[in-house]
Amino acid sequence: MPGRTISEKILSMKSGRDARAGDLLICAVDYAMATDGSAPMAIDYFEQMGGKGVFDPQRIVFVMDHYSSSAHEATMALQQKMRDFAQKHAIFIHEIGAGISHQLMLETGRTRPGGLLIGADSHSVTGGSLNAFATGVGSSDLAAAMICGRIWLKVPQTIKIILDGNAPEGVYAKDIALALAEQLGADGASYQALEFHGPAVEAMEIDDRIVLSNMSVEMGAKAGIFGADARTFEYLKDRTTERLVPVEADPDAHYVREIVIGVSSLEPRIAHPHAVDKVTSLTAALGTPIQMVYIGTCTGGRVCDFHQVLGILAAAGRLAPGVQLLLSPASKEVELQLQEDGTLEQLRQLGATITVPGCGSCCGTAGPIPADGVNVLSTANRNFKARMGNARASIYLGSPAACAAAAVTGRITDPRKLQN
């Protein structure tokens, strides 16, 4: 038998079997998470299934992020239904404004090496950045897990992604993620896990690893996993008191494919409307007029992202006329840190509108939506038609730096040209 991948090792621990790619296993989950986009339905399923109690209220997390600043009566009723259920079953609930579920699952120390996390939201794969097997499910799977603490999972084959070299100045994790989407396509990793290795990974901050794990679902992946190292432990140091045991792949683990990305020679990327894998170099998109810039989401709404944005905005001194700049910090922790160091105040003075931490405008559910005919450049992970709530708008995706460059010029611009 060959060695095992990180996914095979974690799913072995959670199933009590020697888990190998292709096996269908019943696994014990460490945390089950649902948002206001999925929990109301999960509660209905729970009741239809005859659920009486939850398996362990400490291991269930509810987050109100999708409709964080909605003003619709029906939405308020759905959130109230979550609050009532959470209270009845003593489930912890992150209230409106606390942030995006995926960011909170990292910040609160619930995502740890070797853990199995399921979330009723596709971007739950974000947890792979901290060496956990984290994957998205629907509301019914979540309901079943709330009852019994278990889920059936097919052990995925793994694609080994080797990030070779070092990212040059002006090339960011988002560019690497888009390059990967370009190469693999929207279903290039369907039913499979991505495992990230290579020198560029070792040099990568956790905030950047998060971007790659987060975007792995855009290639159809079930998980996007990193190993654990000193950066992982540093990130979790003040966030958990649990003993952290890293899970490494065996040197002779079997991978279904190996993809090497030469990061040193990578150019900034842009995804064009209306598909995440419709990617070109940023250079090929230069000059595209942009009327709305959105910086935030579980892909690009962390402290380092806003610092980059401020650098570019402050150097220019103003927004381009006719550009609307919307910012949503990924969490309250991010928001408070940016408030403390003065970033938010400066961004406001430069013309940005800052919205409540949460999913915000990303999926057209909370916050401003683009007008007809508007081109948006966003740090988000998806650019499907109507994604931001208007089918007559067009969404481009890029790094926070690319977004900031467009905000000050009114068109797609190479941020490296501005920084020099």
Next chain:
Amino acid sequence: MGDDVNTDYIISSSRKKETPDPQQLKKYLLETIDPSFAGSVQPDDLLVTGKNFGCGSAMEIAVSVLLAAGIRAVLARSFARTFYRNAINNGLIPVECDTKGIHEGDRLIVTLGEQAILVRNETSGQELVGSPFPAIILDLVTAGGLVPYFKIHHDFVA
């Protein structure tokens, strides 16, 4: 339907914030791709699509709205994994097969067997073999989905 039809196209996130009721949402089914689609669906219609059907968001309402519209099975060259799970859990049959030779209006008969799924195209005479369901999935499908399965077992029985 073509390739990479995502769940936002099946039912838009901004529609579902108003109600999670599939009966009310079914009039918006696939509106982003074809506004006239929802009105054209007849009970027991099958949806035939290309690869990676149901990609993007894991929202289960995409499956519920298809079922509410009267669609019992979706045939695709491949499915996104969350859509596939959600379909199984709700009793919508996902049939993974080569859909290239199927045309709009063809009469199809789908037979679920333990060894394979058979799709007979009565219009063209073509016979297709779909990927079979593994045991636990077949148990869920046979039970009619995760809700009836849990009503009986209250847990996963391996």
